[in-house]
Amino acid sequence: MSDAAFYGPSSTLTIDLDAIAQNWLLLKKKLQNGADCAAVVKADSYGLGAEAVSRTLFLQGCRHFFVAQYAEGLKVQAALATVAKSFPHSPVSGAPVVVDAPVIYVLEGPCGAPPTEFIQSGLVPVLNSPADIAVWRAAAEGVGRKLPCLLHIDTGMNRLGLNGTEVAALAADKETWAALDVRYAMSHLACADEAAHPKNAEQLDLFRALSATLGRPLRLSFANSSGIFLGPDYHFDLARPGCAIYGISPLGGSSNPMQGTARFEGRILQSRTIDRAGSLGYGAGYAVTPGQKCVTVSIGYADGYLRSLTGRGKVYIGGQACDVIGRVSMDSIIVATDHLTCQPVAGDWAEIIGPHQTVDDVAAQAGTIGYEIFTGLGIRTPRLYIGGAA
Numbered sequence: 001m002s003d004a005a006f007y008g009p010s011s012t013l014t015i016d017l018d019a020i021a022q023n024w025l026l027l028k029k030k031l032q033n034g035a036d037c038a039a040v041v042k043a044d045s046y047g048l049g050a051e052a053v054s055r056t057l058f059l060q061g062c063r064h065f066f067v068a069q070y071a072e073g074l075k076v077q078a079a080l081a082t083v084a085k086s087f088p089h090s091p092v093s094g095a096p097v098v099v100d101a102p103v104i105y106v107l108e109g110p111c112g113a114p115p116t117e118f119i120q121s122g123l124v125p126v127l128n129s130p131a132d133i134a135v136w137r138a139a140a141e142g143v144g145r146k147l148p149c150l151l152h153i154d155t156g157m158n159r160l161g162l163n164g165t166e167v168a169a170l171a172a173d174k175e176t177w178a179a180l181d182v183r184y185a186m187s188h189l190a191c192a193d194e195a196a197h198p199k200n201a202e203q204l205d206l207f208r209a210l211s212a213t214l215g216r217p218l219r220l221s222f223a224n225s226s227g228i229f230l231g232p233d234y235h236f237d238l239a240r241p242g243c244a245i246y247g248i249s250p251l252g253g254s255s256n257p258m259q260g261t262a263r264f265e266g267r268i269l270q271s272r273t274i275d276r277a278g279s280l281g282y283g284a285g286y287a288v289t290p291g292q293k294c295v296t297v298s299i300g301y302a303d304g305y306l307r308s309l310t311g312r313g314k315v316y317i318g319g320q321a322c323d324v325i326g327r328v329s330m331d332s333i334i335v336a337t338d339h340l341t342c343q344p345v346a347g348d349w350a351e352i353i354g355p356h357q358t359v360d361d362v363a364a365q366a367g368t369i370g371y372e373i374f375t376g377l378g379i380r381t382p383r384l385y386i387g388g389a390a
């Protein structure tokens with residue numbers, strides 16, 4: 001049978017903004033003691049689209065957004081400007097007053113732009129080192145007012161943030177402290193996805209001790225997605241979930257309380273029946289015999305379907321699991337379909353991520369984590385949004 005001609009996209013990534021909103025609301029509901037719930041939208045919301053996600057969550061009441069980099073922050077800010085409500089005029093001065101405006105924090109710190117530009121943007125940097133603090137203090141002195149910032153205290157990641165010695169030095173430096181408008185002191189958990197890991201309690205104790213030396217009142221931010229599930233001791237004033245909003249499981253091992261948010265599908269380009277003994281794919285490493293049936297799907301490592309899925313990947317066609325056979329190519333994979341009663345034709349779709357297979361399932365096949373799968377999805381796949389505020 002010859003393949004029918006078809007037209008349309010080679011792959012699609014359909015993002016359910018209602019599911020994203022519901023995941024965020026579930027996380028928010030879990031928070032105790034009045035803790036606020038932020039949204040981490042770095043890396044284009046883990047590949048799913050920071051603009052649509054930020055707008056959707058803003059409309060659900062989210063007011064704290066975290067990005068990694070300055071340029072990401074500007075993008076989110078522009079997106080939020082289209083939905084942020086503002087009263088036209090202040091009753092007193094006549095100046096516009098933004099009600100309940102969103103705040104966008106830049107995890108990398110103030111390095112993304114010259115200080116005057118950074119201040120102008122209104123983005124809030126996370127100060128990760130004494131050098132960052134010096135830059136922000138000088139900038140504050142330059143403009144003659146305290147400047148908002150977050151202060152990152154390292155409690156065991158040894159990645160970013162002040163160590164204990166540096167926190168003590170800052171606590172003793174009243175002038176520097178007075179120049180900073182520290183909105184939150186934050187720290188980051190290294191093993192929150194392993195609830196029983198002793199490092200969690202160690203970091204918690206150290207965070208309490210180090211933040212206490214800076215004096216009160218000081219609001220605190222500690223938990224990422226997994227940290228929220230470690231219980232109210234970890235909630236403090238502001239939680240910073242990322243992965244769980246997007247449906248990646250925050251609970252390593254146990255069942256996922258979050259709902260899936262994305263469907264990643266590839267188009268079937270060809271359906272074939274092998275007519276002579278040989279092999280398929282690069283490297284000729286997969287042997288085939290006459291009569292074998294397979295299809296070629298328009299997804300490859302350029303789309304984020306990792307080459308390490310060679311020999312291990314599965315896709316779903318018509319709701320049935322099919323093995324990926326032969327090497328993953330740049331633009332395509334080959335999928336065994338002998339066991340299907342109805343052979344697919346060109347133009348049909350194969351589900352890579354969706355109702356039958358989660359992003360965590362694909363990550364497990366590839367020997368990585370859902371975060372890497374989502375953030376690695378290629379830019380040539382069009383993002384289609386359903387629900388929410390795209």
Ligand SMILES: *Cc1c(COP(=O)(O)O)cnc(C)c1O
Pocket residue numbers: 040042107188223224225226240241242243244
């Ligand atoms: C990425 C990140 C988060 C979000 O982590 P998830 O595990 O995705 O919830 C929170 N805080 C910091 C500092 C981060 O870098």
